[in-house]
Amino acid sequence: MSLNKYVVGLTGGIASGKTTVANLFAEYGIDLVDADIIAREVVSIGSDGLKAIEQHFGQSLLLTDGSLDRSALRAQVFDNPQQRLWLNNLLHPMIRQKMLDQVQASTSSYVIMVVPLLFENHLDSLVDTTLVVDIAPELQISRTMQRDGVSKQQVEHILASQMTREQRLAKADNIIDNQGEYELLRSQVLRLHQQYLQHAADLETNVND
Known part of the structure; x- marks a missing residue:
């Protein structure tokens, strides 16, 4: 570490x-650093993650308010190892970096x-x-x-x-x-x-x- x-x-x-x-x-x-919360943040409206997903999969993965349609995304990657790999390669580094940033910003003892x-x-x-x-x-x-x-x-x-x-x-x-x-x-x-x-x-x- x-x-x-x-x-x-x-x-x-x-x-x-x-x-x-x-x-x-x-x-x-x-302080808690929650990977699930961060995973939602990196694909929130206006995020680089969501823009990349929209570019890759098209607008059909967006809901009417512009947010990510999670079930549609799951359906896209569920039986498709290549698409799942693409998605993981996009999001995992973002999530990892944000987690480390939050750890660094923490003020609690651990x-x-x-x-x-x-x-x-x-x-x-x-x-x-x-x-x-x-x-x-x-x-x-x-x-x-x-x-x-x-x-x-x-x-x-x-x-x-x-x-x-x-x-x-x-x-x-x-x-x-x-x-x-x-x-x-x-x-x-x-x-x-x-x-x-x-x-x-x-x-x-x-x-x-």
Whole structure:
């Protein structure tokens, strides 16, 4: 890490509770850098990302208000590896740069970078430590069906496109178990928060030496 800032990469499978965990860290005054929010910003109206997509795919991918029709874009790249590669090559560097800019601008002791596909997109190279929010696949399926109103088959399809639970846990430096009570979750976050504060202080000492 070239950034003089201690960065925690927070990830987990769909419906694992990443946002809930991130918000608990935010309660301690820790800045969050959210890849999903940034991914929307780089294709917002007037952005270079949206202009490039319009040039490449045509105006049919825009809604009447000029914003990106996400479902139309998904349909374009879903079964087309070449188009998906083009899109990833366009957006990933933009997202990565914006995330780094936000980390650099952060004023909290350390930063939580929330990235759903942290390992899949090799963004773990940008962080000092990785934190995985873990729940059982059965729970992921039921929570996603309930939250998004989708079928079991659709959720299983999403799970199949992500890293397996075993692969994710094998890569994790820290793990939060989000299958129990909320208070249990809160106590795990507090323990890690204190740990990260210490690591951040150590990093600062080394930088200043």
